[in-house]
Amino acid sequence: MNSEEYIAERVDSQISWYSSRSRQAQLRFKWLRGFEIAAAASIPLLAGFGRDVLPVDIVVAVLGALIALASALVSLNQYQENWIEYRTCAESLKHEKFLFLTGAEPYGSDAxxxxxxxRIEALISKENRSWSQNVQSVVERAESG
Known part of the structure; x- marks a missing residue:
């Protein structure tokens, strides 16, 4: 496999995968956190002003349960951590690719x-190990709590 094939088949596909997953995790994290904030902010408003219009006790209980669910999903799926780690990996892969393509150090030699x-495979392996450790951490927290 030559460098063009390796870049096209391995590096570019990994950059695309990590970028896509980073975007996806970011959107899910921000959507769920935004929902939590909006729902939490609406509870005092409902309690203070909605007594005559809505069954406030039921609405507040449902909002509280939904807030807890959203928070649990963010924690369980580690959207914020994955967003940051995947973005970091994608940018590191891009950085190495551009150094290699321009012949900049450390890529100025025959090797x-x-x-x-x-270096590319080390970055990918490091991210795989990190993901595995994160999953194990979630499992251990779930089993202990």
Missing amino acids: AFSLFVN
């Missing part, structure tokens, strides 16, 4: 392609 592959 540039081999070094490039090793």
